[in-house]
Amino acid sequence: MALCALVPSIVFLSFVVFLALHLIPGDPAVAYLSASQLPITEEAIERVTIELGLDQTVWEQYASWFFSALTMDFGTSYMTGEPVIEEFLFYFPATVELSVWAFLIVILSVIGLGSASAYYRKTWVDYSSRLFSIVGASLPSFWLGFLLLYVFSMTLGIFPSGNRGTVAHYVLPVLTLAIPYIAIYSRLFRTSLLEVEKLPWMSHAKARGLSEKTIWLKFQMRHGVLALLPVLGVVMGYLLAGTFIVENIFSWPGVGRYMMNAIVQRDYPVIQFYILVIACLFLFINLIVDLLQAWLDPRQRHQKGGVKHV
């Protein structure tokens, strides 16, 4: 059901992206020639315009793109002449790897740091986590990346500066990707934990003599983590899209760097496909989070079919 509802959104999205790319000034035919490193002559431009179907209306172009997309043909890259989808799938695993590691680090750190600063609120733990959050959230990630690179790679020489390979190669890119999100969401988690504390059943749990540990784990943390869940879905999406900068800093062979080249060379089919995939991932992740949340919240789980006798 929910999956079917995604289809119209994706179609609409693909059209918006297509249109947006057409609004970018510059002739795609020229872009094609320069990306393919061919001489740019009047004659060549004319030939390419017809070859790429650029003489047709936007609607016709979109329709022809759309129908080939249905057969999983998303065009060929101007730069390499290879099918876009194949190139994308070649680079994609590296990006997924990077974002998944960053995601795990974000979850663990947000829960750890957030609950520590809620539990020890107004102590040095809380204050230093706040300081970290302010600094971490205000640093732009390209700057943070270069800073880490400078300190840990060039000065101290602990971690390699780029490329994939050993575990050590992952440390800096993953940290660069994760730190801004840890900074923002650990504060958010702390706040939601403190919000839960004000709810009536919390003081009643204390009044009936439950231990602090029980109250903390079974009442406060549970509600805090549930409140965090929808946010985490968004974070996963941002991480996948956010590898863009990090991959360029650390020469990580993923789709972010591939995309950067495509933008510089104005490789339209590649750009179109990348935006579409990232957008679809966003939609898909949100769907998963919605389902997960509905499943974890008994109120939603029991909504359908009235009162259920378990």
Place this chain on the structure above:
Amino acid sequence: MIEVNNLAVKTETQTLLEPLSFRIQKGESIGVLGESGAGKTMLTMALLQLLSSPLQVEGSVIVHDQHLNVLSNEQLRSVRGNTLGYVPQNVQAIFDPYRKIGVQMVEAIRAHERTTKREAKRTAMASLREVQLKDEHYHFFPFQLSGGMLQRAGIALVFSLQPELVIADEPTTALDEETKTLILELLLRKQREEGLSILFVSHEIDVIKKMVTRILVLENGKCVECGSVDQLMNEPSSARLQSFLHYEAVLRRGAMKND
């Protein structure tokens, strides 16, 4: 069983509850009468040591020769619920909405008594039956019960811990007549059969008269009067109680012309 000496609640600048002393013996019941804002809930929270800064609690609360003010958190924990049961005004709010009623009952029972899950479950179900709920309600989530049923489930949770003193803060204010009668009868029966002590907070004079033998009258955080029900009803000395009784009489006659 409980002895309260000069219990007071203050902030840095003002006194919210003036020093107050009373005792409740085993099987005895005492009522606290007062209108909204008189400090009734403040008193119940202070008894349970549930107030935290900026509120300061002074004086002592002694339960079975234990001074609650000086107990460690762990010792205090074992007194709450187990010795002192607390029935708040909106008793349905004592449940965490995400977990089943039975699970939360068993959790509370096992927090006080070393017992198996099975045994705790039996206690919980017996307690549910006592408030005329069914065994199957054990498996329900709080939102699956109606308001009245949930309130009864809340009472069942409090009683499943077998408290010696129940501190009931306007327990019947938001209830329908049927549930109200059920709960009042249950309290009286427990008192008669098991020697339960009751601290009954209310602003309803007729309910108080039915439930207790002695009354404290609170006004603006101050105890203006205390004594046995008979004595106070016949010769109220404070203006507050006089007006309380006056309005009650007026309401009972169903006419306002004497006002």
